[in-house]
Amino acid sequence: MKKNNLELEAIIEERTKHLESALLEIKAKEQLLELRYRQNVNLLKLISHDLANPLQILGMSVEALSDRCPPELLKLVDRMKRSTDTMTQILYLVRELQAFDSGKKELKLESVSIDNVIENSQFIFQDKLKEKNIVLEYVNENINKNESFVCAEKVSLSNNVFNNLISNAIKFSKPNSKINITSVQKDDQIIVKISDNGIGIPADILPNIFAYDKETSRPGTIGEKGTGFGMPLVKLFLDLYGVKVVVKSQELNELSNDHGTSFELIFKKAV
Numbered sequence: 001m002k003k004n005n006l007e008l009e010a011i012i013e014e015r016t017k018h019l020e021s022a023l024l025e026i027k028a029k030e031q032l033l034e035l036r037y038r039q040n041v042n043l044l045k046l047i048s049h050d051l052a053n054p055l056q057i058l059g060m061s062v063e064a065l066s067d068r069c070p071p072e073l074l075k076l077v078d079r080m081k082r083s084t085d086t087m088t089q090i091l092y093l094v095r096e097l098q099a100f101d102s103g104k105k106e107l108k109l110e111s112v113s114i115d116n117v118i119e120n121s122q123f124i125f126q127d128k129l130k131e132k133n134i135v136l137e138y139v140n141e142n143i144n145k146n147e148s149f150v151c152a153e154k155v156s157l158s159n160n161v162f163n164n165l166i167s168n169a170i171k172f173s174k175p176n177s178k179i180n181i182t183s184v185q186k187d188d189q190i191i192v193k194i195s196d197n198g199i200g201i202p203a204d205i206l207p208n209i210f211a212y213d214k215e216t217s218r219p220g221t222i223g224e225k226g227t228g229f230g231m232p233l234v235k236l237f238l239d240l241y242g243v244k245v246v247v248k249s250q251e252l253n254e255l256s257n258d259h260g261t262s263f264e265l266i267f268k269k270a271v
Helices: 002-066 071-101 114-124 126-132 154-171 230-241
Strands: 110-113 135-140 149-152 178-186 189-196 244-250 260-268
Touching: 002 071, 071 114, 071 154, 110 114, 110 154, 114 126, 114 135, 114 154, 114 178, 126 154, 149 154, 149 189, 149 230, 149 260, 154 178, 154 189, 154 230, 154 260, 230 244, 230 260
Parallel strands: 135 178
Antiparallel strands: 110 149, 178 189, 189 260, 244 260
């Protein structure tokens, strides 16, 4: 009996040592992850700070150019101005998110017009749409045709959510095709749907498209490359807004007459 107890104590002691070793390893990995996170945050702060001045100079230069350029170049200068304004807004958002992450601020939700957000995306992607001869059609399905206003944060909704979703729709659509966007009000919700007739999302990728730690990047229909970071950013901001997203997709090789991807976003209607 005494021998059995000694053997049991030895087993327990050995397993305790293994457990302690495993816990130390986990703690070391957590510290390494925390260190890398802080390094990335500091790098982001540095980049944000260093970009601010040249971006301001660029904006002022474009503004001055708009007063002096010939009429035939005004449209091009206007595009430059809108793009510069967008970069400035994104830079401001990055700084706000840093404050949000540190607990100094909360993400402020406001009333945002879906109609305006889609119009901005049509402007941003006009060259890409033209390159692939893709039609981007937006239809407001509300009976009274009033604008669809949702609870969100304007800059991130436009640049991190819709621009990523529309960019992907263009990327995975064949040339000479169409992308449809609709918005409709149902009770206290605004439902926005982005649909394409593209090549679809492979079944092994679909469950992980919003994951940071999974490989989901793949080339577009004319070889466009991506980073795989777009969809996780989409989900990050939708979660912050309290928006539910439903994704459906059929691959091109599964159903030749019924393929493509749709993202249905269910927003809270702005009061």
